[in-house]
Amino acid sequence: MGKKTTIYDIAKKLDITAATVSRALNNSPKISKKTRDLVLEMANKMNYEQNKLALALKSGKSNNVGVIVPRIDSNFFASVIRGIEENLFAHGYHVIICQTHNNENIEIEIINTLLNAQVDGILMSISNVDIYKKESFNRIFKKQIPLIFFDRKANIEGVSSVTINDFEAGYKATKHLIKQGCKKIVHLSGNTLLDIFNNRFLGYKQALEDEGIEFNEDYVIRIKSTVEDGRKAVKKLLKLKKSPDGIFSSSDYAALGAIQEIKNQGIKIPEDICVVGFANEPFTKFMELSISTVDQSPVEMGKIAANVFLEQVNNTDNAKIEKKVVLTPELLIRKSSLKKPVSN
Amino acid sequence: MGKKTTIYDIAKKLDITAATVSRALNNSPKISKKTRDLVLEMANKMNYEQNKLALALKSGKSNNVGVIVPRIDSNFFASVIRGIEENLFAHGYHVIICQTHNNENIEIEIINTLLNAQVDGILMSISNVDIYKKESFNRIFKKQIPLIFFDRKANIEGVSSVTINDFEAGYKATKHLIKQGCKKIVHLSGNTLLDIFNNRFLGYKQALEDEGIEFNEDYVIRIKSTVEDGRKAVKKLLKLKKSPDGIFSSSDYAALGAIQEIKNQGIKIPEDICVVGFANEPFTKFMELSISTVDQSPVEMGKIAANVFLEQVNNTDNAKIEKKVVLTPELLIRKSSLKKPVSN
DNA sequence: TAGTTTTGTGCAATCGATTACATTATGTAA
């Protein structure tokens, strides 16, 4: 009843072979116009649709791409995925989404099941720094399918990546705070084993040095990217003798927590303390006290990552391509850090 | 080199047939312990991994599920997808994401390519009200795979859905505004051809009636769910003779635009105008003037939709199951609409 | 010991499409 029509069904009806039907449908040159027309007409009449699974098995290409992220319900990752999907769908690929929740075991399991599902490539943002030392990770290389990192990358030779210049972002943000007159600048960081956090930190440090401000280890706080942690961190900081007058947070959520706590204590933003976040989450723009932040152009990042995949998957020569795309971050200066007009 | 080991490779090494290897790997009862151990050891040594594509072709089950949404980078849809993915991954399914961008042609194309890719089911939020009248939509039924609507559903007999009670949500929100003393309540609506918007509207209307407030057609504005449209709508409304003292918006974004415009004109919230939005987007909570809104428990919605799929896909009898799950919306009362303490 | 059951393997078809190679049919030139 709900049985699908195959090329064999068409062949039987027309008293020809499946091979001929296949050739007709694929517009092969070695077919008479008459037969082709007959086949196309019959295929149409019988509602024939190609079974991509059979094709996938035969060709070894599933036309599916795996995308691995820590979680999908953050605006940044959702936007990257949006870019990836839009680009790849137009090229006949489907995007399979998987979330690691920053859990190493799940991350490994996901890689394995994606490989078994014969995906044609994997685009991922790592959650675990040592994942690439695992056996399952090597299976990706053995299978010779493209692997592309976006945002959170591991440094592996021969693997392409699309990231933003986190050092520059950290540098710009910090320099902006200094220009606003801040002298005691705190950095709310994350897991510095991850490049993104480490580079933002390094940019921060460099900006201090370039401006002749002494680096103070106590001003660097490693926390999770949550409102709660941002709040707690600031609570402690405000008790310090040399309480800060500027905060550069590697996360918008932590920045928000910081702002809430600061206001709670009756301290004024930006007059007393300037705050800059990171990621341009939608809420940063919408708040009455809009939050300065760094935009990572996530949709574009996704589109580019997809492009890199397409380049590599279509590359027939055996040469390994390593493409490292580094996007330029944009510092968005908003109310939370703007004491004086921006100088150019 | 990067060649994959198949059961044939294992068979050859052990001088047995692929059938035996298959039985050993699948723990079939008709196999000697000795052979099974040998096979397992060899499979392990050769890094054998099952090719799911071959299995999929043979069994007719791809273990992939298609999820169709208007766009993924809104917190609501991203959260629903999160719920779906978490639930289905645990059951061995992969989630293929597709975005329609509210474009009817793309929506149809997506359905077609998902069916050709042999997905085992489709979970979708429709963007186009008449989509189900199209031929491609019927192919889903012909194929007898589960179709589950979430949030934006079409009313088709025999099709399951997971939604929230939008009527109740609209009713509660409006009644709350009335309790706050609002008498001239505007409703920012959407495309009322879609059930979700129509039901919110009906709930709004019913609440007015129950409280003896006359319904005024001029107070119902149909706009897109954007900040810009919310802003524009309010601009016009404030020029009316009977300018509103309450706004129930079917969208958080439109509510935000409304609030911005109201404040812009120096009118006070909630004192002069109360505002309630819809969807509990993260920013509504974070703003200094937090926005009252309706929570739709999206992650739970996704998990339930996945459950309904699992029930149906495992259902062997031919009986058509139609399951309609309706979640209870939660009205979150925040600063934008709270003049007096909430009564119980 | 002959007959019967049990157990473990092999054989071959199947899922649906593609494609190198073989074969037949048609057309053209001498």
Next chain:
DNA sequence: TTACATAATGTAATCGATTGCACAAAACTA
């Protein structure tokens, strides 16, 4: 008419795993 090029179609293998059926060997049974 013969010879050969060309065009169109058929045959069968292939992708990798599963599984009904056949069959042989081992294990019981009487």
